Structures are given as structure tokens and as C-alpha cells.
Amino acid sequence: MTHQANVRRQTQSMSESKERTTPAELLTSKGLLDAAVVAVRIGKEIVDVHTLVDADAAIEPIRVGDPGALDVIRHSTAHVMADAVQRLFPGTKVTIGPCTEDGFYYDFDRPDGAFTDADLRKIEKVMREIVKANSPFRREIVSRDEAKERFAKLGETYKVEIIEGIPEGEDISLYTHGAKGKDWTDLCAGPHVPSTGMLAAVKLTSVAGAYWRGDERNPMLQRIYGTAFHTQEALDEHLRLLEEAKKRDHRKLGKELELFMFHEWAPAMPFFYPRGAKVYNKMVGYLRDLYVDAGYEEVITPQIYDTKLYKTSGHLANYRENMYFGIPSDSLEGILEAFEAFVSKQAAGGAITSEQRKALREEFLAREILEARFAGAKPMNCPGHCLMYASRRRSYRELPWRIADFGRLHRYERGGVVHGLARVRSFSQDDAHIFCMPEQVQEEITKFNRLLYAIYRAFDFKDVHIKLATRPEKRIGTDDMWDRAEKALEAALVEAGLAFEVTPGEGAFYGPKLEFHVRDALKRSWQLGTIQVDYAMPESFELEYVGSDGAMHRPVMLHRAILGSVERFMGVYIEHCGGAFPVWIAPEQVTLLTVSEKQEAYALEAKAYLSGRGIRVITDLSSDKLGAKIRNARMMRYPYLGIIGDREAETRSISPRSHVDGELGSMTLVSFADRVLAEAVPGGQGAQQPPKTE
């Protein structure tokens, strides 16, 4: 989402001496101004036709349908919506209203609370009237004081706050549309379309709460989301895509295809049905195969640890809110007794208020229990792996030591953030930790990148976007460590010639990371893989190795995952392929459908043959008619259906129907099996095995 601030942009840096005019006049003089011009481009900047610019500026008209035009249209639509809202709901204050990747929103402070869907329809109606009036957007530059005074008079306290935040020296521009007396003005950097009549296709989509300035300590505002396009057809197409996304929703497909379920007695913790478990295990199995050549060794580690572990690793200080703590049943009573003793000691016999008691409880939890008697379910594998590393003396000869772990992790996620398989409380990662010498870091990152791209290709994800997340405020380790770690990640990317974006402050508490985001078939972006350079945890666990010089050295630890959470990856992948898994990963590769019960014996024979060739095959021998069997099988999205009637039984053949290509005609069982097996490799038909990484 591109949250474009609608204020605070300096219009143009230009010399005072030059003659100034508006793009509208410039275009008119060239005969280029027509009804389709929304704004103009000057260099990299987009300005509207009313903004004063240098008279000799090189301007390029942006017409309806050109790239960049939509943002202008949507932002203008947001103004019209805010106008409509204030007409319908007096007393509502405006805040900000930027455009987003596929629409716009505007946040309001409404004394009466949230808007309803019926309100949205009303607002749309008034918006259409404003559009119909086709009144021009007018721009004016005002002084800081005048702007403040005008908005203060209207009671628009948020706008006043925004003006106060605009740096000195920047223009403060206001935009007004509507007829005199019924006009509506907003503080805004623009640009805007010349006239409201250009806002042809508008739809308000949803309402939601949103905090002022995105801070949960601030008041909750009412946000209205909408979208706008230059034609009704484009809007309809957009709404169609949203419908398509709904159809592919992995939560819906998970239920329909019997892949997984949830139950309120284990909220946000998925149950995988046999079909889902097959897909899941195929994914993990594929990674295990690649690990052999990539030099990883799999380990199995405990689920629950003494809190001493998390104290050492820093999780207790930095990750406690996201952890589950269990109490061994033997300790239950003892803990309660200890708490009572603690309270009476602190209160020294006197009565205490419930406030004080609450504070004591917090202190008790933090100081006594967490360190001594609670057991924590692991939220990450890394601390356990450190214990394994430290279990004996290590030599530089065994580095890099790459240990993979598919162990289940538990993280307590706040109620509002869990979402299908994409955000759960119980999951596994394709997690591995690489313990290596500092001079091996860059090469390990490079190898990891190669492995990652090969795996994404196998799953048909082609569009990968890399982010380099740097040190957050809450962190462990020295600045020097962070400098080195951030540099190593960057160097590996530069060396590989991979483009990336830096996201400051987004790193993990123990190290900076690369995040790998992919786009799915519906153009949505998901974070999957990550690699993190960590100098801190080896320090905390005092990890060492004997170098070739005979002295002790500290290893570096790389945390890395390619699919990320296997659960989330499966959710993303389900939506990517629309539930129609390719042959290599489908729970069942072939379903044999008999035309009548007469072919049952041959169908079972064919099944045995295909099964013997290593194909996952099931049958539908029910008394349904063929049409019904096909319909059911299509809905289950099996890659291949094998029709078996009298003709096939007589010639010992099969009539396959591919999910992708439809009917294939009749062929022998042997050539059908050959075809299926040829396709049953990661990456699909004709795909090469991913290149080896070593």
C-alpha cells in the first residue's frame, strides 16, 4: 500500500525570478488541453492543472487511463466523499484521506460512532450528486496562520494539528470544490483532477476503525474505504477480481477440499485433515530432499523448556507477550502459596489496595515464577539449537554447521491478528540455523539465496521482492555487531546483483534480516522467506569453536527459512493455485471413474497398476452417473480423472481428462502412467529439478 500523505509536499522548487503560469494555460496554448487531462507530469512529479509552475517547464499531460491518473482520481474522490460525509453527518471531523494501492480511504472522527453499510449507500448517493454538479477543484496557497485560523474556525482540530506539523518553508495549499456557498475545502498537497465531473466510477467498499496517526494510544477514528476508476468497466473488473480472490480464499478452499479445519477449543491452531496433511508433508519432504545436497542436517528438539533458556536467549525480555507458559501440575499449588507469601511479605501485614496487589502480581510473575517454575513452549527453535551447539567443543573444521528443524512452534498472537493459515498460534517453519565463522557469512547468504530462488520457482512463484530490515529499537547486542551484520546482508545482495529495499527498524531483536516477499497469481504480496544474521545469541550462549590457530572464537549464527511458516506457505500456495494442486503435490493425482458397475474389476486392476507405478490414485465406483462423478471430481480439483467404460476395459486402456487441458482421448495405462509421472516433479510439467546449490 502506498500511503501517500496528502499534505506536506513542497509543490515545486523553482526560482522566484521565473515567470509562472498554470499547466492549464500551457496546455491550452499548445492545444493539448482536453476533457481527458487529469493532471500533468513535470519530471518525476505529478501536479494538477491549477498549480503554478515555471512558464518554460516541460510538462506532459496525464490523461484518464494513463499510469498515475488513477491516484489523482482516487484522491479527488476521497475529497468528494469527505464532503458528502460532512453534509450528511454534521459534527464529523475530517483527518486524512490518501489513496492506496487499489483505492482510497478517509478517516473521520464521528461523535456518533461507526458508519453502517446503509450510511455508505447514502454517502455514495450524495457523492454522485457532487460529481454530477461537475464543479472545478480550485487550489490556493495560504499562509500558515490563515490556514490554521480557517480550520480552527470550522472546529477541524485534526487539520490544525497537521498544519502545525508542516515544516516551515513548505507551501500550504488548500483545495476547494463545489458551487459558492456549498463549497468544501480541505488542506491538501494535491494534485487533483480539474473537475469533480471526471470521477466517473466510484464505490465505497467498507468501514473500519483506525487510530489517529496509526497509534493505538490515540483515539479511534472511523475509516471509510472506497475505490474509483476512470470507467465503470474498470471498476466492474476490479470488483470481479475481488470476487475471484474470495473464491480462492484458502479458508474457504480448506473447508471445501477437506484440507484443514479449526475449532474454537484451540483457536488459531490448525487441524490438518488427511488430504491437507499429505500436501503439507509433500512440501516438507521436498525441502528435506533438497537439504541433503545443500548440506543441512535435520535435528529434533524439545517443545518446552525451563524459562532459564529464554532468559539467556533474550526471549523473556523481548518476546514474553507472544509466549505460552505452562505450569507442571506438581507446581500449581506451590506457586499459589509462594504468591501469597510474597504478597504478605511485601504488604508487611498491612492491608493493600487492589491496585497494589496487581502491581505485586506483575512483579511476582516477572521475578519469581518466570525464572523458576514456569515452562515455556518454544516460539522459536534458535535457543534450543544453541544448547545443541554448546553441548561439546566445536572445531572450525565442522563449520558451517547447518541444522534444520521442523519442530512445532507456539506463539501467542493477539486475537485480532490471526487469519486462517496465514497467521496462527501453532505452526512449523522450514527453519534452520547455520553456525559459521564470520568470514563464511557472506557465502552462506549467497548459497541460501540460490536455494530460495530454486524453491520459489518450483512452487511457481516468480515475482520476488527483497527487503533489508535493519536494527529495531528493542534489541540485544552492540552497535558494532549490528553494523557488521547489516553490512554482510547488504554485501551478499549486491554481489548477487539482487535489487532490494531497506526497511529501517524492522529487524528481529537479535539481528537484521532479509525478507523475501512474493506475489501470488492475484498480485497480492506475502512475506515468506527470511535470513537473519545474529552475532548476539552466540554471545548470550557463549558459543565457541576452536580455530585453526588453536584459540577460541565466537561463531556467527544465521537464522533462515524459505517457506517461512509451513502453514502460512500452504495458505498462500492454495490461493496461488486456486486449490488445483499440480501433480507433484496433489493429495491424489488420479481418480478413476467407472461408467457403470460393470467396469469395477478392471478399475481396481488399473488402480493397482498405477499405484504400483508410484501414482497416488483413488476410485469412484459409486452408482452415480458419469456426469455426476465428473462434476464431483472437478470440484475436488484432482489433476487427472481416468474414465473407464466398456471400451477401455476391453482394450485395457483409459480415457484421461486433465484438470488443465480437459479430455485427452484414449490411451494405454502405460502411457498414461508415463505422462503422470513425467509431470510429477516440483515445478510441474516439463520443469527441471531445481539446480543444486553446492
Next chain:
RNA sequence: GCUGGCGUAGCUCAAUCGGUAGAGCACCGGUUUUGUAAACCGGAUGUUAGGGGUUCAAGUCCCCUCGCUAGCUCCA
């Protein structure tokens, strides 16, 4: 966690003003033996998420809890 919305049969959804909880699919039994997206007949299916309240009467109105959901915040 916060702000909205939602929760009725395994699934998708009805139920007018507060007045007997219903349909299709799936399921079960039977008939049918079928050639590329739904054969026919019959049957069973509910603590209307849970708890409390208002009322002669609650799926429907009110309160609480749980879950789901769109966002916000978070995402190590």
C-alpha cells in the same frame, strides 16, 4: 488488545412486527447400471455459539463470555 460486522442442520442459506425453526446439497435406505459438470423415490438431521435478562411468548430485543470476520495496532 481496539472499532465495526457476523454466529441458525456437516456445507450454503431462509424464517414478515417478538408468535409452531425451514430449503437445497451432503448423509442414510431403496430403485436405477448409466460415456465426459448434478438420475429418481423415501428417511433422518438442531441446546438457533454459550450463559444471563426482558416478555404471556425470544433465532429475533438487552447484557456478558467465546469464536469468526473487515480493518487498526502488532508480526521477532
